Amino acid sequence: MRLSVRLNFSLVAGVTLVSLAIALYQAQIETRGLKRDLEHQAALLADGLEKSAAPLVASQSGRQLKWLVDRFQSTIWYGPDRHLVHYMIRGGEYLNVVAIVPSTGEVEQRWTVPATTQDLVDAFAGWDDRAAAMLSKAEDVSCWAMYYRLRDPIWLDGRVALLGDACHAMLPFMAQGAAQSIEDGATLAACLRERGASDVASALLRYEALRLPRATRLQEMSRANKTRFHLHDGPAQQARDAQMAERGDRSIPAIRWLYAHDASALGSAAPPATS
Numbered sequence: 001m002r003l004s005v006r007l008n009f010s011l012v013a014g015v016t017l018v019s020l021a022i023a024l025y026q027a028q029i030e031t032r033g034l035k036r037d038l039e040h041q042a043a044l045l046a047d048g049l050e051k052s053a054a055p056l057v058a059s060q061s062g063r064q065l066k067w068l069v070d071r072f073q074s075t076i077w078y079g080p081d082r083h084l085v086h087y088m089i090r091g092g093e094y095l096n097v098v099a100i101v102p103s104t105g106e107v108e109q110r111w112t113v114p115a116t117t118q119d120l121v122d123a124f125a126g127w128d129d130r131a132a133a134m135l136s137k138a139e140d141v142s143c144w145a146m147y148y149r150l151r152d153p154i155w156l157d158g159r160v161a162l163l164g165d166a167c168h169a170m171l172p173f174m175a176q177g178a179a180q181s182i183e184d185g186a187t188l189a190a191c192l193r194e195r196g197a198s199d200v201a202s203a204l205l206r207y208e209a210l211r212l213p214r215a216t217r218l219q220e221m222s223r224a225n226k227t228r229f230h231l232h233d234g235p236a237q238q239a240r241d242a243q244m245a246e247r248g249d250r251s252i253p254a255i256r257w258l259y260a261h262d263a264s265a266l267g268s269a270a271p272p273a274t275s
C-alpha cells in the first residue's frame with residue numbers, strides 16, 4: 001500500500017501531484033528544411049520516372065508531408081491511449097509537435113528523460129503514414145511525465161496573490177494554461193484599479209472570487225479531455241467523432257463562454273455550469 005501511494009503521488013513544495021501514467025513528447029520541425037525537401041522531391045519527380053525509382057519514393061513521401069506546409073491550422077489526431085497535436089509557431093518558421101502517450105515507470109520517476117526522433121516515431125506505430133512521415137522529421141525531442149495537480153485552495157495570503165500555473169496548473173488539453181494566466185493578470189489589474197491602493201486586501205479577494213471558478217472549470221475540462229481524446233474504438237469513440245463531425249462542440253455558441261470572455265470586465269458572472 002505504501003509503495004502504490006508513493007508511485008502515484010508526489011509532493012513538490014506543498015503541492016500534491018497525481019500521476020496520470022502519461023508522458024508528453026515535445027519536438028519541433030523546421031519548416032524551411034521541410035519545404036527544401038519537398039522542392040527537392042518535386043525536382044526529382046520532374047527529372048523523369050525512367051531514371052530511377054527514387055522519384056516514386058520521393059513523390060510518395062512528398063504527398064505525406066506537403067499538407068503540413070500547406071495548412072497553418074492547429075491539427076489534433078486522436079487515438080487509443082494517445083493523441084498528437086501540431087501547429088505552426090514563430091510565424092510558420094517551426095512546426096511544434098506535442099505528443100501524449102502512455103508513460104513508462106522510468107519517465108514517471110525521473111520526470112524528464114532523453115528521447116530520440118525514433119522513440120517518437122515508434123510511439124505512433126500503426127497510425128496513419130502521414131504521422132510517421134511528419135514525426136520522422138522531428139528535432140530536439142524531449143519527453144516528460146505528466147501529472148495532474150490537485151486543486152490548490154489557497155491563492156491568497158494577506159497582500160500576496162498567486163496567479164497562473166502557480167495556483168491553477170492544468171494539463172495542456174484545452175490549450176488554456178497561458179491564456180488563463182493572462183486572464184488572471186487582466187482581472188487582477190482591474191480589481192486593483194477598481195478598489196484603489198487603500199483597499200488592496202479586498203481587491204485581492206475579489207480577484208480570487210472572480211478567477212477561481214473559471215480556472216477550476218478549465219482544469220477539470222482539461223483533465224476530462226484525457227479520457228475523451230484517448231478513447232478506444234467503440235460506441236463512445238463513435239459518439240465523440242459524430243459530435244465533432246457536426247462541429248457541435250466547436251460551434252460559436254458552445255465556445256463563446258471561453259473565447260469571448262472579457263477578463264477585465266469585473267461585472268462578468270461566473271461561467272455557466274455547462275457549455
Ligand SMILES: Cc1cc2nc3c(=O)[nH]c(=O)nc-3n(C[C@H](O)[C@H](O)[C@H](O)COP(=O)(O)OP(=O)(O)OC[C@H]3O[C@@H](n4cnc5c(N)ncnc54)[C@H](O)[C@@H]3O)c2cc1C
Pocket residue numbers: 024026098163164165166172175176177178179180181
Ligand atoms: C506542451 C505544452 C503545451 C501548452 N500549450 C498551451 C497552449 O497552447 N495555450 C496555452 O494557453 N497554454 C499552453 N500551455 C500552458 C502554458 O505554457 C502555461 O500555463 C504557462 O506558461 C503558465 O505561465 P506562468 O507565467 O503561470 O508560469 P511559467 O510560464 O512557468 O513562468 C514562471 C516563471 O517563473 C520563473 N521562476 C520560477 N521560480 C522562480 C524564482 N524563485 N525566482 C524567479 N523566477 C522564478 C520560471 O523560471 C518561469 O520563467 C502548454 C503547456 C505545455 C507543457
